[in-house]
Structure formats: C-alpha cells, structure tokens
Amino acid sequence: MKIRAINGFKDILPDEALRWQYMEKVARDIFERFGAREIRLPILEKTELFARSIGEATDIVEKEMYTFADKGITMRPEGTASLLRAFIEHGLHVQQPVQRLYTIGPMFRHERPQKGRLRQFHQMDVEVIGASEPQVDAELMAMGRMLLDELGITASLEINSLGCPDCRPGFRRRLVSFLEERRDQLCRDCSRRMDTNPLRVLDCKNPGCREQVQEAPSILDALCGPCDGHFAEVRRCLDSLAIDHRVNRFMVRGLDYYTRTTFEFITGDLGAQAAIGAGGRYDGLIEQLGGPPLPGIGFAMGMERIALLMAQQETSLPGPHADIFVAALGEAAAAYAFGLVHQLRRMGLKAAMDHSGRSLKAQMKQAGRTGAAFTLIIGDNELERGKATLRNMETREQESVPLLADATEQAHSLASRVRENS
Ligand code: ATP
Numbered sequence: 001m002k003i004r005a006i007n008g009f010k011d012i013l014p015d016e017a018l019r020w021q022y023m024e025k026v027a028r029d030i031f032e033r034f035g036a037r038e039i040r041l042p043i044l045e046k047t048e049l050f051a052r053s054i055g056e057a058t059d060i061v062e063k064e065m066y067t068f069a070d071k072g073i074t075m076r077p078e079g080t081a082s083l084l085r086a087f088i089e090h091g092l093h094v095q096q097p098v099q100r101l102y103t104i105g106p107m108f109r110h111e112r113p114q115k116g117r118l119r120q121f122h123q124m125d126v127e128v129i130g131a132s133e134p135q136v137d138a139e140l141m142a143m144g145r146m147l148l149d150e151l152g153i154t155a156s157l158e159i160n161s162l163g164c165p166d167c168r169p170g171f172r173r174r175l176v177s178f179l180e181e182r183r184d185q186l187c188r189d190c191s192r193r194m195d196t197n198p199l200r201v202l203d204c205k206n207p208g209c210r211e212q213v214q215e216a217p218s219i220l221d222a223l224c225g226p227c228d229g230h231f232a233e234v235r236r237c238l239d240s241l242a243i244d245h246r247v248n249r250f251m252v253r254g255l256d257y258y259t260r261t262t263f264e265f266i267t268g269d270l271g272a273q274a275a276i277g278a279g280g281r282y283d284g285l286i287e288q289l290g291g292p293p294l295p296g297i298g299f300a301m302g303m304e305r306i307a308l309l310m311a312q313q314e315t316s317l318p319g320p321h322a323d324i325f326v327a328a329l330g331e332a333a334a335a336y337a338f339g340l341v342h343q344l345r346r347m348g349l350k351a352a353m354d355h356s357g358r359s360l361k362a363q364m365k366q367a368g369r370t371g372a373a374f375t376l377i378i379g380d381n382e383l384e385r386g387k388a389t390l391r392n393m394e395t396r397e398q399e400s401v402p403l404l405a406d407a408t409e410q411a412h413s414l415a416s417r418v419r420e421n422s
C-alpha cells in the first residue's frame with residue numbers, strides 16, 4: 001500500500017518550487033528595500049502565546065490550532081505572535097527605536113482543505129515595531145502593493161479601522177444591542193459570537209448574516225478623535241502614493257489583537273479564498289505579552305494563494321536552465337568532461353552531463369531537456385585532435401573550438417563564452 005501525504009499538507013514539486021523561489025526572491029528584495037531584516041523563528045510555541053495574543057474567542061484559537069494537549073505547545077497558526085515573543089524575549093527594541101522585521105515560513109491551521117486553503121500553508125510576514133505614525137501604515141500597504149505588482153498579481157486593497165480601547169467598547173455595546181434584535185436571523189456561529197466576539201458577526205460570510213448587518217452601526221462613525229484622525233491620515237498618505245484602496249467597514253480581522261488600521265489585499269480570481277494578504281495595527285499587544293509599551297503594525301501574505309495567482313496570470317519566471325551541457329562520446333572524453341563540468345560549476349555556471357554513456361543523439365535530447373544555452377560536444381577522437389564542437393542551442397550554430405588539455409583553463413574560456421552570450 002502506498003503512503004500518501006496527509007490531507008491538507010502539500011508537496012511543492014520542482015516546477016512549482018521555481019515559482020516559490022521567485023516569489024521569495026522578489027519579496028526579500030522588496031522587504032529589504034523598505035529596511036526590513038529577516039528573523040527566523042521556531043514552529044512550536046507555548047499554546048498560551050496564541051491564546052493571549054490572537055484571543056481565546058477566535059476561530060483560530062477555538063478550533064484551528066494543532067496543539068499537543070499533554071505538553072501545552074502548539075504549532076504556530078500565524079507569525080506575528082511568535083515574532084513579538086522573540087522581539088520581547090531578546091529585547092530587540094534596545095537596538096533601534098523602530099524595527100522592521102520579516103519572516104517567511106509554514107503555518108498550521110486545522111481547517112477544511114480546499115483550493116487555496118491548506119492545513120500547512122506558508123506566509124511572508126512583515127512587522128514594523130515602535131512606530132505609531134499613519135505614514136508607517138501607508139508605507140506597509142505600499143510595500144504589499146509593490147510586492148503583488150512585481151509578481152504580476154492584480155488585487156484590490158480594502159481598509160478599515162477597528163478603533164482602540166477607548167472607542168471600541170462603546171461601539172461594541174451599540175453593535176450588540178443592534179444584533180440582539182436580530183439574533184434569530186443570524187447563523188448559529190454568529191448567535192454565539194454575539195456574546196464572545198460580536199464584531200466578527202460583521203464579516204460573517206453567511207448571506208443571511210450579511211444581509212442582517214447591512215444596517216448595523218458603522219465602527220467608522222464611532223471612532224474617537226485620535227483614531228478618526230489616524231484613519232484619515234492613513235488614507236491621505238495612500239492617496240499621496242497613488243495607492244488605490246476602498247474602505248470596507250465590515251472588515252473585521254479574525255484576530256483580537258488589532259487596533260486602528262486593518263487591511264486586506266483581495267482577489268476575485270480564487271473563488272471563496274479571496275484574501276491574498278492581510279494585516280493591521282496592534283498597538284497594545286507587545287505590552288500585553290509582557291514587553292515594553294510599543295506600537296506595532298504588520299501583515300502576512302499567503303504564499304499558496306500568491307503561487308496560484310502567479311500560475312493563473314502566467315507570471316514569467318526566470319528559467320531553471322542549465323548554462324551548458326557537455327556531451328562526451330567514449331570513455332576518455334567522458335573522463336575529461338567529468339573534470340570540465342566540475343570546473344565550470346566552480347566558476348558559477350550551471351553545467352550538466354550524462355554519466356551513463358548514452359548515444360550522442362540521446363545526449364543531445366537530454367541537453368535540450370535541461371534547457372542549456374550551449375552544448376559542448378566532445379566527439380569520437382576529438383579529444384586526441386584537441387578539438388570540440390560548441391553548439392548554440394538557440395541559434396543551432398555550431399563552431400569548432402580548441403580543446404585545452406587543462407580542464408580549468410578550458411572551463412575559463414567556456415565560461416567567458418557563455419557569459420558573453422547571456
Ligand atoms: P481567510 O479569511 O482566507 O481564512 P485569514 O483571515 O484567516 O484568511 P490571516 O490569518 O489574515 O488569514 O492570514 C493571512 C493570509 O494567509 C491570508 O490572507 C491567506 O492568504 C493566507 N492563509 C490563511 N489561512 C490559510 C490557509 N489555511 N491556507 C492557505 N493560506 C492561508
């Protein structure tokens with residue numbers, strides 16, 4: 001019996017991995033343009049970390065976490081909590097007043113697997129800690145937009161404000177009294193959420209609930225002066241960078257730690273899995289986790305969803321192509337090629353050869369499959385005559401090149417030839 005991967009856990013095969021590598025390369029480059037530095041974090045954390053940050057009454061903590069019950073540890077369902085735990089633990093704030101950090105890796109949530117929704121999925125996470133200015137919110141959204149643009153992905157940006165501990169409780173009370181009157185029309189989850197996490201009712205996907213909340217009071221009308229000013233300034237900053245965005249007063253993120261600005265990048269191209277990336281401000285969270293009273297804001301991009309969109313939108317990728325294939329006929333030629341390929345690789349080229357003594361025809365086929373730009377053919381007796389044939393695989397032009405006895409020298413001359421061409 002064949003053993004298969006677990007449902008919701010996916011292999012990323014080599015052709016697909018090319019897309020992932022490119023995505024990561026572009027992302028790291030952009031994150032670094034904005035001054036973010038990488039931090040690498042463990043996958044397991046104490047369960048309490050997530051309960052205290054994401055919140056007890058959230059879908060993630062209530063039902064989606066992979067927890068080893070007897071050990072009190074959990075496979076991280078998201079990156080922010082772990083990143084802040086590390087930030088606090090190592091006192092990183094002492095180094096610099098404002099820190100921009102990013103991390104890339106797998107997350108785990110026990111959800112129903114479907115297209116764009118897995119149990120092990122991957123996120124690219126960026127957090128800015130120590131700055132409360134609205135410019136920083138806009139800058140972070142601009143960074144997300146730049147990343148999607150450079151990957152050739154079209155998405156719209158939706159933003160909202162969730163207020164702060166000064167203004168949210170008042171809004172929450174008004175919302176609850178509005179919802180009380182409609183409790184019977186709400187889905188079972190929402191009826192329960194009304195008592196534990198009423199704001200979540202606003203972004204329930206159930207059509208019945210959606211209809212009910214259309215007339216609900218808007219959090220944007222309930223913001224206190226400072227939160228209202230902050231939101232207006234974020235929008236002004238986005239406009240000044242010509243970043244299109246739409247205000248969505250129903251957007252409530254599924255994590256409790258958010259304050260003020262929240263945002264999502266949305267696509268219409270992935271069915272129900274519309275969110276590509278999302279984030280927001282969490283000004284009280286670091287202190288709540290036992291750290292200094294620093295503000296923060298961050299976002300996470302879902303890599304599976306980006307990869308799906310890259311495939312759909314045929315984002316062009318740099319090829320995996322070999323630079324040169326060395327086709328050798330006969331034992332002596334093969335032995336020479338063995339050393340030559342090694343030297344070519346030392347010089348930084350992607351070089352390939354066959355080790356099984358196939359026919360020239362078969363080797364040329366193999367060269368074609370590697371996508372090599374050139375093939376060096378060392379045919380019968382060519383080694384003795386000190387000559388070989390260099391074939392440009394694209395133009396199909398062939399020329400005779402001198403074969404040097406010393407493989408290192410030979411590699412040098414071939415390397416400059418290949419580089420000239422690319
Ligand atoms: P959704 O509404 O799709 O469940 P979410 O609000 O739970 O998303 P976040 O916790 O904000 O998602 O995570 C940020 C991003 O990570 C999402 O926008 C999405 O692209 C991705 N993501 C979240 N959960 C999954 C999953 N189970 N499988 C694949 N990607 C996911």
Ligand code: MG
Pocket residue numbers: 254
């Ligand atoms: Mg979710």
